[in-house]
Amino acid sequence: MDKFRMIFQFFQSNQESFMNGICGIMALASTQMYSAFDFNCPCLPHYNLAYGLGILLVPPFILFLLGFVLNNNISMLAEEWRRPQGQRGKDPSVLRYMFCSMAQRAMIAPAVWVSVTLLDGKCITCAFCTSVPVETLGNASHPRLSQGEIERVLARIPCKEIYSGQQLIANEVAVRYLRCISQALGWCFVLLMTTLAFLVRSLRPCFSQAAFLKSRYWSHYIDIERKLFDETCAEHARSFAKVCIQQFFEGMSTDLVAARCHLPRKASADAGEAAEKLLGITDQSTMNMALKSWHRCKPPLHLHPPALPTGNGWGGERQSPMHPSVPRRETAAYYSWV
Amino acid sequence: MDRFRMIFQYFQSNSESVMNGICGLLALASVKMYTSFDFSCPCLPQYNVAYGLGIMFVPPIILFLCGLILNRQSLVMLEEWRRPAGRRKKDLAVIRYMCSSIVQRAMVAPVVWIIVTLLDGKCLICAFSGSVDPEKFVGFANVSTVLTAQQLLAKVPCKDDELMKNNTSRKAVSRYLRCWSQALGWSILLILIIAAFLARWLRPCFNQATLLQARHWSNYIDIEQKTFEETCCEHSRLFAHKCILHFFESMQQEIKLHSFSLPREGEEAEGDLLRGITDQDQVNKLLTRWYNEKPPLDVS
Numbered sequence: 001m002d003k004f005r006m007i008f009q010f011f012q013s014n015q016e017s018f019m020n021g022i023c024g025i026m027a028l029a030s031t032q033m034y035s036a037f038d039f040n041c042p043c044l045p046h047y048n049l050a051y052g053l054g055i056l057l058v059p060p061f062i063l064f065l066l067g068f069v070l071n072n073n074i075s076m077l078a079e080e081w082r083r084p085q086g087q088r089g090k091d092p093s094v095l096r097y098m099f100c101s102m103a104q105r106a107m108i109a110p111a112v113w114v115s116v117t118l119l120d121g122k123c124i125t126c127a128f129c130t131s132v133p134v135e136t137l138g139n140a141s142h143p144r145l146s147q148g149e150i151e152r153v154l155a156r157i158p159c160k161e162i163y164s165g166q167q168l169i170a171n172e173v174a175v176r177y178l179r180c181i182s183q184a185l186g187w188c189f190v191l192l193m194t195t196l197a198f199l200v201r202s203l204r205p206c207f208s209q210a211a212f213l214k215s216r217y218w219s220h221y222i223d224i225e226r227k228l229f230d231e232t233c234a235e236h237a238r239s240f241a242k243v244c245i246q247q248f249f250e251g252m253s254t255d256l257v258a259a260r261c262h263l264p265r266k267a268s269a270d271a272g273e274a275a276e277k278l279l280g281i282t283d284q285s286t287m288n289m290a291l292k293s294w295h296r297c298k299p300p301l302h303l304h305p306p307a308l309p310t311g312n313g314w315g316g317e318r319q320s321p322m323h324p325s326v327p328r329r330e331t332a333a334y335y336s337w338v
Numbered sequence: 339m340d341r342f343r344m345i346f347q348y349f350q351s352n353s354e355s356v357m358n359g360i361c362g363l364l365a366l367a368s369v370k371m372y373t374s375f376d377f378s379c380p381c382l383p384q385y386n387v388a389y390g391l392g393i394m395f396v397p398p399i400i401l402f403l404c405g406l407i408l409n410r411q412s413l414v415m416l417e418e419w420r421r422p423a424g425r426r427k428k429d430l431a432v433i434r435y436m437c438s439s440i441v442q443r444a445m446v447a448p449v450v451w452i453i454v455t456l457l458d459g460k461c462l463i464c465a466f467s468g469s470v471d472p473e474k475f476v477g478f479a480n481v482s483t484v485l486t487a488q489q490l491l492a493k494v495p496c497k498d499d500e501l502m503k504n505n506t507s508r509k510a511v512s513r514y515l516r517c518w519s520q521a522l523g524w525s526i527l528l529i530l531i532i533a534a535f536l537a538r539w540l541r542p543c544f545n546q547a548t549l550l551q552a553r554h555w556s557n558y559i560d561i562e563q564k565t566f567e568e569t570c571c572e573h574s575r576l577f578a579h580k581c582i583l584h585f586f587e588s589m590q591q592e593i594k595l596h597s598f599s600l601p602r603e604g605e606e607a608e609g610d611l612l613r614g615i616t617d618q619d620q621v622n623k624l625l626t627r628w629y630n631e632k633p634p635l636d637v638s
Contacts, residue, residue, distance in 0.1 A: 086631030119375065137382070172499060173381075180380035180389050187396045194403040201407055205416040217570055224571075225578035229628065232582055239612050240621075301618030 019105055022070060026109040030063055034116050041126035041158040045151045048158075052127025056117050060110030067106025073223065074102060080222055094222070097215035104200075111193050118186030121179035122158070128178060129157040137177060138169030240303065248299045252290050253281065353410070353560050357443055360408050364447040368401055372454050379464035379495035383488050386495070390465025394455050398448030405444030412440050414560050432559070435552035449530065456523030459516035460495070467494040470511055477507025577635075585633045589624050590614035 042051055068074050077098045080090070117123050130151050132138075145153070145168075153165035157174050165171075204212055281287050380389055406412050415436040418428070455461045472478035472487040479487075485501075493499050494511045502508045541549065590613055615621055 083632065084630045087634045088632040121376075121378075170500070172496070176378055176380050176496065177382065177385075179378050180382075180385055183378070184389065184392060187392065187400075191396055191400050194400045194407070198403045198407055201413065202416055205413060206420045209417060209420065217574060220571060221574040221578060224575050225581065228575070228578045229582055232586070233625075236612060236615065236621075240616070243612070243616075301621075303612070303616035 019071065019073075023067075023105045023108050026063065026067060026070070027112045030059075030109045030113045031116055033059070034113060034120070039122050039126075041122070043156045043159040043162065045130060045148075045155045048129060048155055049127050052123045052125075056114065056123045056127070060113045063109040063113060064106050067109055068102065071102050071105065073098065076223055076226060077102065079226075091215075091218060093211060093215045094218045097212070098219050101219075111189075115186055115190050115193075118182050118189060121182040124182035124185065125175060125178040126158045128181075129174065130154045132157070132169065132174045132177060134169050137173055139167060240301075243303050244299060244301070247304060248294065249281070249290065251299070252286075252293065256281075256286060353564075354557075357409055357411060361405070361443045361446050364401060364405055364408070365450045368397075368447045368451045369454055371397070372451060372458075377460050377464075379460070381493045381496040381499065383468055383492045386468055386492050387465050390461045390463075394452065394461045394465070398451050401447040401451060402444050405447055406440065409440055409443060411436060411556075411560060414563055415440060417563075418559055429552075429555060431548060431552045432555045435549070436556045436559075439556075453523050453527050456519050456526065459519040462519035462522075463512055463515040464495045466515055467511060468492045470515070475507045475510050477505055478511070581633055581635070585628065586613045586615070586624075588633070589620075589627065593620055 037055075039055065042048060077095065080098070081095055083090075132154060134150065134154070150168070153163075153168060154174075156163045156165070157171060157178075160171055163171050281290055375393075377393065379386060415433060418436070419433050421428075468488055468491050470478075470491055472491060478490055490501065491511065493502050494508050496502060497508075593614055615624060
């Protein structure tokens with residue numbers, strides 16, 4: 001548990017490391033998905049190709065899109081792309097940098113799926129079993145069958161239990177041949193991807209290092225600015241809500257006082273904080289009324305400036321004389337005394 | 339648990355140690371890859387050699403490139419190599435030192451793969467079963483079936499082939515090739531270890547001072563780059579903070595210009611946080627303005 005937490009903290013401390021962590025998890029998930037998937041070749045002439053190539057190419061596409069969806073920087077990129085120019089110019093190189101780094105990370109899980117599929121060999125065996133060169137690998141002396149017949153027989157190569165063409169071409173020979181081709185393709189694919197990654201990574205310092213430093217700085221800046229703005233807004237919303245609710249209770253309390261014609265009870269100096277916190281509501285029916293009022297008629301989103309907490313007690317104190325009377329009347333009109 | 343944390347911290351604290359850690363992980367990954375890879379020799383005359391040697395040499399190239407990609411120092415070295423000289427001279431000895439240490443670390447995983455492959459023997463049996471002299475083995479000399487001796491020998495790696503089941507000559511060829519393969523594997527391992535031993539022991543005899551200097555400055559370049567990145571992050575955080583504060587202040591001023599609210603007496607903590615924005619419309623205006631017109635990147 002502690003070990004897990006430490007690894008989690010390591011990844012969280014650095015945003016890029018976090019994204020790399022997600023990337024690694026998706027790659028592992030991709031291998032796990034492949035091993036859990038129950039591959040079932042249809043063993044019919046035209047369906048084999050569709051099934052085999054479908055399993056080879058459709059899940060990588062899904063994983064690629066998932067890689068974008070799980071990356072929370074995608075909304076940042078979209079925002080930066082679509083925002084109006086305003087007083088701040090837009091730098092296309094920053095957008096390109098963000099898109100490239102996201103696309104590179106999203107490519108890893110699909111590449112892992114394709115590699116694992118090719119190295120395993122089942123997909124290619126299923127897809128291309130009808131194209132096996134029977135003349136070189138099989139029995140040339142076999143009585144001639146029509147093309148369609150041969151295709152039907154060959155299509156059953158992946159399904160050993162129903163394969164009936166042992167005289168035409170041995171099942172093991174065909175499977176070994178197809179698997180060899182598949183694994184060769186797989187290793188070549190992995191080599192190609194690794195070489196591309198190496199070139200992309202190593203050619204950058206040779207050509208555009210200054211531009212790269214600039215784009216990286218400003219893309220981090222945009223991310224940090226967005227997070228700080230969200231934090232500031234959350235802080236503001238908290239204070240807004242606090243003052244709004246305090247003003248609501250204050251309004252309730254003064255209305256109660258006005259309705260009951262009670263003499264305003266000054267909170268005594270030694271009444272303590274508890275009395276202040278009661279906000280002038282001290283019995284069950286009043287509380288129920290306050291709750292009903294809160295539900296039926298929420299106060300407007302408009303704070304009265306002088307009514308910000310001054311630290312004095314409640315207890316029905318009148319509003320300060322500087323307070324403009326118009327908003328006060330507005331507030332009073334908002335809820336009925338039921 | 340404590341031990342694990344200590345090991346983790348040790349690796350993190352020193353970037354060379356991090357590189358060694360990655361190197362070790364890649365070597366383990368190489369062994370795991372080999373054991374989970376389903377080796378299946380095609381058992382056909384021309385394809386065997388290509389397959390066997392391909393499996394022996396292509397994954398090491400991939401592992402070598404991975405070792406270079408995953409090593410952060412390779413980027414640092416490339417940047418140092420390609421930067422304009424400016425006011426700081428470039429020291430080629432430092433670059434050479436960095437290059438050699440990167441290459442040495444990247445070579446570990448490929449070498450592990452090759453040695454594991456040779457010690458296991460399947461690749462060499464697959465690749466060279468067709469090149470064995472058929473006269474040496476009873477079952478393959480004077481072959482009279484439809485298949486030639488070559489084709490028959492090519493089937494040796496496939497134990498389950500109908501022609502090869504319970505064939506003692508097949509086992510003989512297989513043992514012979516495996517013996518060669520393992521001998522080669524152990525020899526390579528011995529040579530590499532002796533070379534590493536000599537290199538490490540004899541290094542202090544040659545240019546020790548230059549080596550110390552090169553190592554110091556390569557560490558320095560690495561640390562300088564990391565510190566620069568951290569400073570940039572810190573700077574962009576402060577920049578963003580200032581920018582947002584300026585934005586709120588400018589909104590506040592605009593509100594003061596347009597409304598007639600009287601100045602508040604005494605600033606309270608909540609008031610500070612509200613920054614003069616106390617109304618739904620004002621908040622909406624602020625958010626719209628933030629989207630439509632982000633403030634300029636200028637906090638002077």
